[in-house]
Amino acid sequence: MHSLHKITLLATVFVVAISLVEAFFLARRARQQGKAYPWHEMGLSLADMAGRKLMALLPLSLATPIFALAWQHRIFTVEINSALAVLLLFLGQEFCYYWYHRASHRIRFFWATHAVHHSPNELTLGTAYRLGWTGKILGASMFFAPLVWLGVRPEVVLSTLSLNLLYQFWLHTTWIPKLGWFEKVFNTPSAHRVHHASNVDYLDANYGGVLIIFDRLFGTYVEEREDEPCRYGLVHPTTTHNPFVNQFEHWIGLGKDMINAGGLLNAIGYLLMPPGWAPDGKGQTTEVLRQQQAMERAVAVSAR
Template sequence: MTLSTLLTWSLPAVIALASLEGLILTFVARRRYDWLSFAASLTDVLVREYLVYTFVGISLAAPFIEFAWQHRLTTVPLNGVASFALLFLGQEFCYYWYHRAAHRVRWFWATHAVHHSPKDFNLGIAYRFGWTGRIAGNAVFFVPMIWLGFAPKAVFAALALNLLYQFWLHTEWVPKLGWLEYVLNTPSHHRVHHASNYDYIDANYGGALIVFDRLFGTFVGERADLPCRYGLVKPLISHNPIRIAFHEWINLVSDLRAARSWREGLGYLFGPPGWRPRESATIVPTRSAPGVL
């Protein structure tokens, strides 16, 4: 099976697996399962893949990608284990910084908040990414790989495989995995990442690996005495896919309209989620809650 075939069939496969998990949790485990949230996530991915990506060609990162490839330092041939290993590690490093910025820079958080909006944690939320990633320019974080000489198709194929790996991380029923917890991103680490508890918030940004979180001080382990509470700090009470996709952009525009100076405007755009001017802030910065830079 070629990589192209694998990626083509990955979407129906993950939807089928998420549906199977939902059915098992509902009828076998007799647990509450939010099928409206499942439907919202399914709508999100189908609209993104078959409408937005097909008919909306705008990409803020596209000019930077083209410029980097035209002015690349070299061309890295993918003809051996070493080159594929460099591609994997380089893409993982870039993904870590993209993911960290997606939580700490409101411009990128406006799209990424969609992924964190569900109040449950299951395979059905794994492909809820929103519709504005290309317009926001998320791919700009992978431009350094292209400038160094990796072909854009190779870089974004590696990213697609990274995201495919992360599908199985979105589950509560997989326990900690022993020594693998020190190297790989696991369901336990990702449960912490999706939690909105104060002690867990904004941690574990890795894709397939957890080593960069350990290296850069953003790793937080799951605690038996602190169950994860999922969703946004200020919960989004809606299953409307359109509201889910644009709620944080609407909040951002509202804050920009209320800005009293260009400095405040920049703070709202590029500060952490919920940033407020110092004189009006009351609590420390947290995901989607007021704070001060």
């Protein structure tokens, strides 16, 4: 356990140091171009990390009883003591991660936390560790409980998830180009730029962690296009410099919508339907935004 904490500390120091090096480089380039670098974005990411470290001290998580129940009723006891076991754990974890990440975009209850990760209006390495303070309490890791039920120890599942997230650190860049054949199988900076883009054509795509194969399998893979430069941030961009606003504005918005829903079913709809959903069908879900864009493009073509 002591070794695990030491490794975690070293990994944290590493990612923060590298992200700051990138930030100084980007700030210098921005200054040469006569622009101001948004240092507040780095500040919000560092505040997010500090807050999550504090939240980790609280023994509160919806995932804890779910993991305990899954382990109590496990159907096997799996020892990770062979190359095949490692490979199967990796593939199982990637499968669970895909559905966790997809749910985080398509269920507003989970999006209220995950939106924090997508709030930066520029994609930098600092974005990688802006993950939201409320994730642990609300038990996002419950999506990995099937692995525990199959017999993988909870601490092994969570450690594997940590390695997955560490891999994703380098994906949050704009300066690494496409990587040829690597794009076919693995998640890359190019694929992840699409994931972080708020362009209508790019919304709700590329959910993979280390691999991109499940996106290809389930139809959510979208390739980065030269004719469609990525526009980062949320569909409705946030410009706050306040870490508390950054962390809780989506929860406050969700709460207001549920209070004013006009009925229990509508309130549940706001909680469980995709971001932008409205009971009257006039919301701004990804599907609605794409319909609107298609109509605008059709009108533009017919007007030529």
